[in-house]
Amino acid sequence: xxxxxxxxxxxxxxxxxxxxxxxxxxxxxxxxxxxxxxxxxxxxxxxxxxxxxxxxxxxxxxxxxxxxxxxxxxxxxxxxxxxxxxxxxxxxxxxxxxxxxxxxxxxxxxxxxxxxxxxxxxxxxxxxxxxxxxxxxxxxxxxxxxxxxxxxxxxxxxxxxxxxxxxxxxxxxxxxxxxxxxxxxxxxxxxxxxxxxxxxxxxxxxxxxxxxxxxxxxxxxxxxxxxxxxxxxxxxxxxxxxxxxxxxxxxxxxxxxxxxxxxxxxxxxxxxxxxxxxxxxxxxx
Amino acid sequence: xxxxxxxxxxxxxxxxxxxxxxxxxxxxxxxxxxxxxxxxxxxxxxxxxxxxxxxxxxxxxxxxxxxxxxxxxxxxxxxxxxxxxxxxxxxxxxxxxxxxxxxxxxxxxxxxxxxxxxxxxxxxxxxxxxxxxxxxxxxxxxxxxxxxxxxxxxxxxxxxxxxxxxxxxxxxxxxxxxxxxxxxxxxxxxxxxxxxxxxxxxxxxxxxxxxxxxxxxxxxxxxxxxxxxxxxxxxxxxxxxxxxxxxxxxxxxxxxxxxxxxxxxxxxxxxxxxxxxxxxxxxxxxxxxxxxxxxxxxxxxxxxxxxxxxxxxxx
Numbered sequence: 197x198x199x200x201x202x203x204x205x206x207x208x209x210x211x212x213x214x215x216x217x218x219x220x221x222x223x224x225x226x227x228x229x230x231x232x233x234x235x236x237x238x239x240x241x242x243x244x245x246x247x248x249x250x251x252x253x254x255x256x257x258x259x260x261x262x263x264x265x266x267x268x269x270x271x272x273x274x275x276x277x278x279x280x281x282x283x284x285x286x287x288x289x290x291x292x293x294x295x296x297x298x299x300x301x302x303x304x305x306x307x308x309x310x311x312x313x314x315x316x317x318x319x320x321x322x323x324x325x326x327x328x329x330x331x332x333x334x335x336x337x338x339x340x341x342x343x344x345x346x347x348x349x350x351x352x353x354x355x356x357x358x359x360x361x362x363x364x365x366x367x368x369x370x371x372x373x374x375x376x377x378x379x380x381x382x383x384x385x386x387x388x389x390x391x392x393x394x395x396x397x398x399x400x401x402x403x404x405x406x407x408x409x410x411x412x413x414x415x416x417x418x419x420x421x422x423x424x425x426x427x428x429x430x431x432x433x434x435x436x437x438x439x440x441x442x443x444x445x446x447x448x449x450x451x452x453x454x455x456x457x458x459x460x461x462x463x464x465x466x467x468x469x470x471x472x473x474x475x476x477x478x479x480x481x
Numbered sequence: 482x483x484x485x486x487x488x489x490x491x492x493x494x495x496x497x498x499x500x501x502x503x504x505x506x507x508x509x510x511x512x513x514x515x516x517x518x519x520x521x522x523x524x525x526x527x528x529x530x531x532x533x534x535x536x537x538x539x540x541x542x543x544x545x546x547x548x549x550x551x552x553x554x555x556x557x558x559x560x561x562x563x564x565x566x567x568x569x570x571x572x573x574x575x576x577x578x579x580x581x582x583x584x585x586x587x588x589x590x591x592x593x594x595x596x597x598x599x600x601x602x603x604x605x606x607x608x609x610x611x612x613x614x615x616x617x618x619x620x621x622x623x624x625x626x627x628x629x630x631x632x633x634x635x636x637x638x639x640x641x642x643x644x645x646x647x648x649x650x651x652x653x654x655x656x657x658x659x660x661x662x663x664x665x666x667x668x669x670x671x672x673x674x675x676x677x678x679x680x681x682x683x684x685x686x687x688x689x690x691x692x693x694x695x696x697x698x699x700x701x702x703x704x705x706x707x708x709x710x711x712x713x714x715x716x717x718x719x720x721x722x723x724x725x726x727x728x729x730x731x732x733x734x735x736x737x738x739x740x741x742x743x744x745x746x747x748x749x750x751x752x753x754x755x756x757x758x759x760x761x762x763x764x765x766x767x768x769x770x771x772x773x774x775x776x777x778x779x780x781x782x783x784x785x786x787x788x789x790x791x792x793x794x795x796x
Contacts, residue, residue: 206598213593213604220665224610226633227622242636280519288516295509302513304783309524311778313726315750316767319760320530353523356516385508414615416729417747421755434618435733445625452618463613467606471677474612478715478789479674480681 224456231449238445253450257437263451266433273344273429274412277351281408285359286401290389292360293367294375303364307476310357314417321350325422342424350418355408358476362407365477366400367393403469410462413455430455528771535765541758555765565766567741568749575656575745576724579663580717586664587671588713594672595679605676608669616666620733623662627734652742655735659743662730667723671716678712679705711788718781725774746770 230238232249257263291297298305322341329340338345370393378392379385394401416431423432434455437448463470471479535555538548559565594605611619626634627648638644648658682705690700728747731737737744737752744752750770754763 202598206596209593209597210599213590213597216590217604217607220611220669221607223619223622223626223665224614226626230622230625239631241631242639243631243633284516284519287512291509291512295512297509297513300787302517304779304786306516306520307782307786308775308778309520311722311774311782312524313747313767313770313774315726315728315747315754315763316531316771317524317527319750319754319764319767320527320534322755323534323760324527324530349523352519356519360516389512410613416615416617416732420617420732421751431615431617434615434621438621443625445631448621449625452622455618456614459615460610460613463609464606467609470609470612471674474670475674475715475719475789476786478786479677479712 227449227452227456230445231453233446233449235446253446254454256444256447257451257454260447261433261436261451263430263433263454266428266430267454269344269427270413270429270431273347273351273427274409276344276348277355277412278405278408280348280352281355281359282401282405285356285363285404286394286397289360289363290367290393290397293364294372303361306357306360309353310361310476314354317353318350318418318421321346321418322421341422342426344427346422347419347427347429350422351412351415354415354418355411358411359404359408361476361478362404362473363397363400363477365472365480366397366403369400370396403466403473406462406466407473410459410466413459531764531768534760535768537761539759539761539764541760551761555761556769558762559766559769562762562766564741564744564749565746568744568746571656571741571743572725572727572745572747575660575663575727575743576721579660579667579724580720582660582664583668583671583720584713584716587668587716588675588709590668590672591675591679594676605673608672610669611666612669612673614666616729617733619666620662620730623658623665623730624734627658649735649739651739655739655743658734659727659730662734663724663727667720670720674712674716675709678709682708711785714781715785715789718778718785722774722778725770 229245229247231253232251233244233247234250234252237244237247292303325334325339325341325343325346328334329343329346334340335343339349340346374396375388375392378388383391414431415429419427419429419432423429434448434451437444437451466473534547536550536552538551539546540548590608594601594608597604626632629635629645629647629650632648634648635645638646646654648654686704686708687700690704695703726747727745728751731743731745731748732751735743737748741749746766750763750767753766754760
């Protein structure tokens with residue numbers, strides 16, 4: 197790289213990007229501001245830019261709406277579904293990447309299930325889980341309306357195709373020569389997978405895991421239709437402050453901050469892989 | 482073929498296994514089996530059940546809930562249902578406008594970011610933030626930003642002598658509010674992917690073009706744009722499919738209103754199926770939508786994913 201002085205175009209470009217950036221960050225900035233505002237500072241016109249900050253909204257979020265419960269629910273569902281998704285998808289995507297099972301047709305079929313409009317799945321699910329919840333098996337396994345097991349099932353089928361595709365791209369990046377030489381050293385195919393491939397694919401598996409947790413945390417559609425109170429997740433909980441009597445913007449903003457900030461942190465951790473993740477592994481960022 | 486790999490065969494005792502099992506592929510099939518079981522069971526079973534529901538009279542408010550077999554009646558009704566076609570039109574309008582804006586703005590922003598002189602990394606990281614937010618939570622916040630009495634957007638518009646706009650009072654502003662929200666959340670998606678593609682472009686043709694004295698516009702039109710086309714097509718298909726099933730912001734901001742101005746297909750089907758409890762009609766319409774989306778994704782997505790994958794493997 198040769199050092200050179202900047203041109204006027206550099207400044208124009210910088211100013212433009214900064215302006216767009218301010219516009220894009222503003223809603224998040226305003227959410228953060230509102231979450232520290234007292235009731236009187238929120239419902240005023242024109243909106244106040246300077247105010248005395250308070251933590252009451254956060255206290256309200258956890259006391260009036262049982263946010264701890266929603267977070268626990270969300271984490272449980274995210275953890276369980278990810279625990280099912282990661283091993284199955286790791287095996288499957290390795291099978292697809294190295295043994296070319298189904299010659300690409302099966303891979304594509306899997307992608308189509310992810311592209312299904314969720315409404316087409318949720319309507320039959322509503323009936324299935326309504327019936328299942330009334331049975332003994334259903335209630336022991338937590339498979340019914342407003343039960344955590346139901347959400348685990350939904351998030352598993354939602355994340356599995358994604359995880360297979362994303363991990364597939366990571367397995368493809370591992371040079372086959374390494375596996376070949378391990379085979380020559382007398383490893384069985386299973387040993388090659390366990391002792392050579394999986395350690396090499398560890399970063400990809402980690403990235404996929406974080407993505408699955410992120411998607412489960414942010415999921416709203418299935419949760420809004422299949423849960424009411426017991427199995428309510430965090431995205432549902434944010435809506436708690438939207439009441440018949442009116443909207444409590446302060447606690448709602450605080451709840452939204454609690455919902456959004458952990459995932460922003462995760463996304464920043466994933467930064468290098470975010471493009472790959474968002475395109476199901478098709479574009480290596 | 483290129484993806485399967487086998488070590489050169491070592492000499493070994495001939496095995497007495499049936500041909501099927503002796504074949505190399507059985508190991509791969511075993512690896513794939515658990516995932517396929519989950520997918521087939523949990524994705525295809527509900528689908529079959531949806532077909533069953535669509536073929537019967539299902540009204541959850543009636544005593545029997547699932548009534549007589551009615552054949553294709555629900556599908557026939559779906560095709561002549563005005564509210565359904567209106568929801569399709571609304572969805573398509575949102576899809577076309579939001580997607581166009583996102584791609585133009587997103588690609589423009591990526592070009593700017595690509596040649597940004599200062600703080601490139603930080604800017605790129607910050608544009609990630611809208612993407613990471615739960616759409617529903619973010620949309621609720623936007624509902625407050627749009628508020629006609631206390632919303633900051635009307636205050637800002639007032640400063641430059643515009644507005645106030647009653648965002649959710651009539652159809653056009655309500656549609657605009659949904660589209661602006663989606664543009665906010667998903668333009669970074671276009672930007673980040675395009676930026677990654679821009680940075681992966683081969684250098685040689687650009688150097689050659691510079692030597693030939695081509696203008697910037699020519700380089701963009703003749704070189705950058707064609708090289709970006711596969712990625713742009715992928716963005717269009719992925720984003721298009723997301724927009725086709727838009728639900729979260731509708732549920733959080735407008736509930737389909739005012740009237741049915743912002744009622745998308747997903748929200749309308751939710752209303753028919755789980756507020757009016759007519760699961761037969763909702764299932765029939767959902768299956769029609771599903772069919773269209775699977776056909777579109779089959780035609781559009783497959784070659785794109787293939788092309789990108791092949792490109793990536795070539796390195």
